[in-house]
Amino acid sequence: MKSAKSIIISIFIVGGGQVYEGRLWVGIAFAVIFYGSIFLMKNIWTGLNPAFWGIVGVWILFWLYNIYDAYKGATYDKPPCEKACPAGITPWIYINLIATDSKEEYPFFPFFKILERICPAPCEDKCTRRGIDKPVAIKYLKSAVKMSPPQCNHKKRDKRIGIIGAGPCGLAAGYFLVKKGYGVTIYEKEEMPGGVLRTFIPEFRLSSSVLDEEIEKILNCGIELKCGVRVGADISLDELLQKYDALFVATGAGKPIKLNILGEENCLNGLELLKEIKKGKEFHLGRVGVVGGGNTAIDVARSLIRQGNKVTIYYRRRIEDMPCEHEDREEAREEGIEIVPLCLPQRVEDGRVTFIKTAAPEGRKGRIEIMPDSEFEVELDRLVLACGQIPDSAFLRKYLKVNQNGSIKVKNGRTSHPKIFAGGDAVLGSKTLAHAVGQAKEVADLIDFSLRGIAPGIGRFFKKSYMPRVEVLPIKDLPRIKIPHRDVEERKNDFLEVELRASEEELRKEADRCLACPLRYRP
Amino acid sequence: MKRIVQIVFVIIHNSYIPAFFSGGIYQGVLKRYCTPILNCWGCPLAWYSCPMGALQHFIGLRLIPFYILGIFSTVGMTIGRMSCGWICPFGFLQDILYKIKSFKLKLPNWCSYLKYVMLIGVAVFVVYLTEEPWFCKLCPDGSLIAGIPLVLADRSGDLRALVGWHYYMKIAILIFILLGSIGIKRFFCRTFCPVGAIYSVFNRFSLLRIRVNKKRCIDCGSCQLVCPMDVPIHRSPNHIDCIRCLDCKKVCPTQAIKYEVR
Numbered sequence: 001m002k003s004a005k006s007i008i009i010s011i012f013i014v015g016g017g018q019v020y021e022g023r024l025w026v027g028i029a030f031a032v033i034f035y036g037s038i039f040l041m042k043n044i045w046t047g048l049n050p051a052f053w054g055i056v057g058v059w060i061l062f063w064l065y066n067i068y069d070a071y072k073g074a075t076y077d078k079p080p081c082e083k084a085c086p087a088g089i090t091p092w093i094y095i096n097l098i099a100t101d102s103k104e105e106y107p108f109f110p111f112f113k114i115l116e117r118i119c120p121a122p123c124e125d126k127c128t129r130r131g132i133d134k135p136v137a138i139k140y141l142k143s144a145v146k147m148s149p150p151q152c153n154h155k156k157r158d159k160r161i162g163i164i165g166a167g168p169c170g171l172a173a174g175y176f177l178v179k180k181g182y183g184v185t186i187y188e189k190e191e192m193p194g195g196v197l198r199t200f201i202p203e204f205r206l207s208s209s210v211l212d213e214e215i216e217k218i219l220n221c222g223i224e225l226k227c228g229v230r231v232g233a234d235i236s237l238d239e240l241l242q243k244y245d246a247l248f249v250a251t252g253a254g255k256p257i258k259l260n261i262l263g264e265e266n267c268l269n270g271l272e273l274l275k276e277i278k279k280g281k282e283f284h285l286g287r288v289g290v291v292g293g294g295n296t297a298i299d300v301a302r303s304l305i306r307q308g309n310k311v312t313i314y315y316r317r318r319i320e321d322m323p324c325e326h327e328d329r330e331e332a333r334e335e336g337i338e339i340v341p342l343c344l345p346q347r348v349e350d351g352r353v354t355f356i357k358t359a360a361p362e363g364r365k366g367r368i369e370i371m372p373d374s375e376f377e378v379e380l381d382r383l384v385l386a387c388g389q390i391p392d393s394a395f396l397r398k399y400l401k402v403n404q405n406g407s408i409k410v411k412n413g414r415t416s417h418p419k420i421f422a423g424g425d426a427v428l429g430s431k432t433l434a435h436a437v438g439q440a441k442e443v444a445d446l447i448d449f450s451l452r453g454i455a456p457g458i459g460r461f462f463k464k465s466y467m468p469r470v471e472v473l474p475i476k477d478l479p480r481i482k483i484p485h486r487d488v489e490e491r492k493n494d495f496l497e498v499e500l501r502a503s504e505e506e507l508r509k510e511a512d513r514c515l516a517c518p519l520r521y522r523p
Numbered sequence: 524m525k526r527i528v529q530i531v532f533v534i535i536h537n538s539y540i541p542a543f544f545s546g547g548i549y550q551g552v553l554k555r556y557c558t559p560i561l562n563c564w565g566c567p568l569a570w571y572s573c574p575m576g577a578l579q580h581f582i583g584l585r586l587i588p589f590y591i592l593g594i595f596s597t598v599g600m601t602i603g604r605m606s607c608g609w610i611c612p613f614g615f616l617q618d619i620l621y622k623i624k625s626f627k628l629k630l631p632n633w634c635s636y637l638k639y640v641m642l643i644g645v646a647v648f649v650v651y652l653t654e655e656p657w658f659c660k661l662c663p664d665g666s667l668i669a670g671i672p673l674v675l676a677d678r679s680g681d682l683r684a685l686v687g688w689h690y691y692m693k694i695a696i697l698i699f700i701l702l703g704s705i706g707i708k709r710f711f712c713r714t715f716c717p718v719g720a721i722y723s724v725f726n727r728f729s730l731l732r733i734r735v736n737k738k739r740c741i742d743c744g745s746c747q748l749v750c751p752m753d754v755p756i757h758r759s760p761n762h763i764d765c766i767r768c769l770d771c772k773k774v775c776p777t778q779a780i781k782y783e784v785r
C-alpha cells in the first residue's frame with residue numbers, strides 16, 4: 001500500500017509523503033513553509049508569549065493538512081462530463097488513459113460494457129468540445145478502456161446484507177458492498193438475474209451474451225444469488241429483516257401506467273410484449289399503433305417491425321421532446337416506423353382507434369391542452385400502450401412510507417425504516433441505467449457508514465480521490481468518430497445488435513479529441 | 524503573457540538592490556508615489572508606497588486621504604480590479620502556490636464579503652479609533668516581504684528587541700494564509716484583501732468590462748475552471764471578485780467572452 005506508507009512518512013516528515021508519492025513540488029512547498037517557519041522562529045526567538053500558541057496552532061493545522069493531503073491525493077475541479085454523469089464515472093480520466101496509451105487500468109465499474117450500449121450519454125450533451133465542433137464520443141470510447149478485474153479480495157466483515165431485486169441497481173450495490181467486505185445475498189423473483197436489462201431491453205440494443213458476461217463478473221465476486229424467490233410471497237420481509245443487518249430494496253419500476261380510455265382492456269401492454277418477445281414469442285398483429293414516446297415505446301415499435309408488422313408511434317408532445325434517445329429515434333425512423341406527434345388515444349374499438357389532437361408547449365414539462373373537435377380515426381388492428389411505468393411497492397407499504405406514485409419515500413438517502421435502504425427505479429421512478437448504478441454506489445456507501453456507525457459527512461471526507469498519472473495533449477483538429485451501424489434492410493429482419501463496434505485505432509484517435517478540461521483549464 | 528507581466532511588475536515594485544548592502548529601506552523620491560496594489564512599503568526592496576498603508580496613516584491622523592482615494596477611484600473606474608490580476612506580487616505568489624498539486628478546497632460564496640469587514644472594520648474603523656495602522660500590523664504581505672527580511676537582516680539588534688507577541692501573531696497569520704492559498708484559489712485576495720474590496724466596488728462601473736454572449740455560451744464552465752478567483756464568469760461576468768486577468772477569454776471554446784471599453 002503506497003498511500004499507507006506515504007501517510008506514515010508524512011506524519012514524521014512534513015511533505016515527505018508527497019515526495020514519496022511522486023508529487024515533488026507539493027512536498028517541497030510544504031517542507032519549505034513548515035521547516036522555514038520553524039527555522040525563522042528559532043532565529044528570532046525572544047521568549048514565550050501567548051501569541052506563540054497561535055503559531056503552534058497553525059503548525060498543527062499545517063501538519064494535519066499535510067497528512068490529509070498524503071492520504072487523499074491531489075484533487076481537481078470537476079469537468080462538465082463528470083458533473084453530468086449520474087453514475088459518477090470520470091470520463092475524462094479514462095479517455096486520457098486511452099489517449100496516452102497508459103498501462104494503468106481504470107478501476108472496475110459494474111455494467112461498463114452495457115452503459116456503452118444503452119446509456120443516453122448526458123456527458124456528451126455537456127462536453128466542452130461541443131463548443132469547438134462536436135462532443136467527444138465518450139459513450140463509445142468505453143470499449144477501448146483497459147479495465148481492471150473486479151476488486152473483491154478485501155478483508156471480510158461479519159455483517160450480512162440482503163438485497164431485494166437483481167436488477168442493475170441491486171447487482172451494482174451488491175458489487176460495491178462485497179468490495180467493502182460485506183456478505184451479500186440477492187433475492188430475485190425471475191429465473192435469471194438482470195432485471196430490466198434481461199426482460200425488457202431488446203436483443204438488438206443489448207445482446208444477452210454481453211449482459212451475461214457483465215453479470216458473471218459481478219457475481220463471481222462472491223455474491224449469493226437466490227432466483228425465483230418472491231419476497232412477500234415465498235419469504236416474508238420480517239424474516240429477511242431478522243436474518244440480515246441491513247436490507248436494500250431495489251425492486252425497480254415495473255407497473256405500467258394506465259391511460260383510462262375506453263377499450264383499454266383490448267390493448268396490449270408494452271412491457272409484457274417486450275418480455276414475451278424476449279422469450280422468443282412471435283407477434284403477427286398487422287397494423288399496430290404504439291402509444292408513448294419513451295425508450296419502451298421505441299423498443300416495442302422496433303421489435304414489432306422486426307416481426308413483420310406495420311408500426312406507427314403516437315406521441316402526445318412534439319417529436320423533438322420525446323424522452324427516448326435521439327439516436328434510437330432516428331434509427332427507428334430509418335427502419336420504417338412512422339411517428340405521429342401531438343395526439344392522444346380516445347377510444348379503442350375493433351380495428352379502429354379514435355385519436356384526438358393536442359397542443360403541447362416546448363419542452364418535456366408543461367400542461368397539454370386538448371384541441372376541441374379534432375378527433376380522427378385510424379384503422380389499427382392493435383394498440384400497444386407504452387406510456388411509462390411506475391414502481392410497484394405494495395408489499396412494502398406495511399414497513400415504509402410510500403409516495404403517491406408508488407415510489408419509496410427517501411430522505412437524505414434513508415427510508416422511514418432504519419434497517420431498510422432503497423434505491424434504483426423504486427425510488428427514482430423509471431430512469432436510466434446510469435442513474436441506477438449511481439444510486440447503488442451512493443446507497444452502498446450509506447449502508448457501509450450506517451453499519452459502522454460513521455456519520456456520512458465524515459465518511460465522505462475520508463474518501464480517497466482518484467487521479468492517476470494524466471497529462472495534457474495538444475488540441476487536435478479531428479472529426480468525431482462515426483459509429484458503424486448495420487444496413488437498414490439487413491437489420492430490419494433480425495434481432496442482432498444494430499450498432500457495430502468501432503476499431504481500436506479509430507477509438508484511439510477519438511480519445512485524442514478530449515480537451516482534458518481540469519488539466520488544461522487550470523489557473 | 525500574464526505571467527511575464529506579473530514577473531515584470533514584481534521587479535518594478537521590489538528591486539531596490541542597495542538594500543542588500545545597506546540593510547535599510549528606500550526612502551527616496553519614489554516613495555511619495557502609491558502603487559495601486561497591496562505591496563508593503565516597509566519592504567527593503569520596495570520602491571513605492573502601499574496605498575493601504577498610506578490610507579491608514581491618514582485615517583490615523585484623522586484626515587481625509589484624498590490622494591489615496593483619488594488613486595483608487597481613478598484605477599477602479601478605468602480598469603476595475605485588473606491591477607490585482609496583472610501586477611500584484613502577492614497575488615502572483617498565491618497563483619503560483621495554487622499550482623502545486625495538492626488536494627483543493629472550495630470557498631463558500633459568503634467569504635467574498637469578509638473583505639469588506641476587513642476594510643471597513645479593521646482598516647478604517649479600528650484605525651480611526653486607535654490611531655494605529657492595524658491592518659498593517661496583521662497584513663501577511665507585510666510580514667512576508669518586510670517583517671521577516673528586516674528582522675533577519677538586522678545587524679544592530681534594535682529590531683530584534685522589538686519582536687514580541689505581535690510579531691509572533693503576524694507569523695501565524697502568514698503561515699495560515701500561505702497554507703490556505705495552497706488549497707484555495709487566491710485565498711487572501713478573495714477573503715481579506717481591503718484593496719481588492721475597494722476595487723471590487725468599481726467592478727460594476729469600470730470602463731473596461733467583460734461581456735458574455737449568452738447565445739454562444741454553452742455553459743461548459745471552462746472559464747470557472749481556469750479562473751484564479753473561482754468566479755463563474757459565464758453566469759456573472761462582472762462579479763466583485765473578477766480580477767480581469769482575461770484567462771477566461773483565452774480558454775472559452777466558443778469565444779463567447781469578450782472585453783469591451785465603454
